[in-house]
Amino acid sequence: MDKIKVLVVDDHPMVLEGxxxxxxxxxxxxxxGIVPNAYEAMEAIKKEExxxxxxxxNMPEVSGxxxxxxxxxxxxxxxxxxxxxxxxxxxISQMIQQGASGYLVKSASKEEIEEAILSVxxxxxxxSSDINMTQTEQQEIKNIPVISSREKEVLQLIADxxxxxxxxxxxxxxxxxxxxHRKNLLxxxxxxxxxxxxxxxxxxxxx
Numbered sequence: 001m002d003k004i005k006v007l008v009v010d011d012h013p014m015v016l017e018g019x020x021x022x023x024x025x026x027x028x029x030x031x032x033g034i035v036p037n038a039y040e041a042m043e044a045i046k047k048e049e050x051x052x053x054x055x056x057x058n059m060p061e062v063s064g065x066x067x068x069x070x071x072x073x074x075x076x077x078x079x080x081x082x083x084x085x086x087x088x089x090x091x092i093s094q095m096i097q098q099g100a101s102g103y104l105v106k107s108a109s110k111e112e113i114e115e116a117i118l119s120v121x122x123x124x125x126x127x128s129s130d131i132n133m134t135q136t137e138q139q140e141i142k143n144i145p146v147i148s149s150r151e152k153e154v155l156q157l158i159a160d161x162x163x164x165x166x167x168x169x170x171x172x173x174x175x176x177x178x179x180x181h182r183k184n185l186l187x188x189x190x191x192x193x194x195x196x197x198x199x200x201x202x203x204x205x206x207x
Contacts, residue, residue: 002122003030006184007040007050010034010083011059014126015106019054022110029117038062052117054104057084057091065094069149072099079120083108087131089141090205097144097206102126114191144204145188152206154181159198159207 001036006029016034023031031046035041037059038102053071057064081102083096083132101120104112104130112129119126125141133191147155150171156162163168182194191197201207 001052003028003155004052004117005048005050006054006117007032007041007048008034008054009036009038009059009064010054010056015056021114025110026114026117027075033171038067040071041067041145042074045071045078046132050078052120054081054083054114057086057095065098070093070096071094081116081120081126089112091135092127093128093129093141093144093182093205096125096141097204100147103131104128104172105130134193141204144206146187147185147206151181151185154178155197155201156186157207158185158194159201161195167189 006023008016008023008031010016010019013036016036019066020031020034023029032050033044037046037107038061040133041053055067059067064082068082071078071080079102080100082091082100083090083104083106085106087105102116103205104116107130108116108128116126116128117168153171154167157170162170164175164178164182166193167173168175171178186192186197189197189200190201198207
């Protein structure tokens with residue numbers, strides 16, 4: 001098979017070097033680069049066209065969550081695997097909601113990294129074996145609707161009990177726009193009232 005082109009994004013030099021060492025040992029991987037931030041990542045993706053991007057979640061300036069959203073918008077075919085020391089479900093759901101296909105803890109072995117790359121490359125969702133999550137929970141996370149950052153702001157304010165006029169005033173939007181966002185959220189979550197929307201959003205750690 002052709003080698004799978006991989007790019008790594010992390011602001012810690014030790015992590016980058018560790019990933020470089022491990023990935024160069026995997027015979028089906030072609031490491032196209034290791035970069036320290038989101039800006040260089042976008043440039044490298046444009047130039048090298050990797051199939052998979054490993055990204056840290058907690059990076060200064062632009063987080064891995066924001067970077068994932070940006071990559072999926074500009075390069076939808078690129079698969080993303082999140083790397084983190086965190087095992088909290090909220091981080092996992094946020095990354096997957098933005099379009100990531102995998103989630104690895106930074107203590108992952110070379111064997112697990114291999115498994116994650118192959119799994120994600122073949123179109124599956126991969127969650128680190130260190131994270132205690134059932135198949136049902138993984139499927140549930142996969143089914144979380146993708147919402148824009150503006151919809152997320154509106155959703156949070158709805159959860160805070162704000163009315164449409166209050167939301168419009170706070171976000172400098174027209175009433176019509178707020179109403180559209182609210183309707184879109186109800187449609188995306190497959191519910192028909194605000195109470196059900198908030199309940200479902202809370203279950204997915206979105207509010």
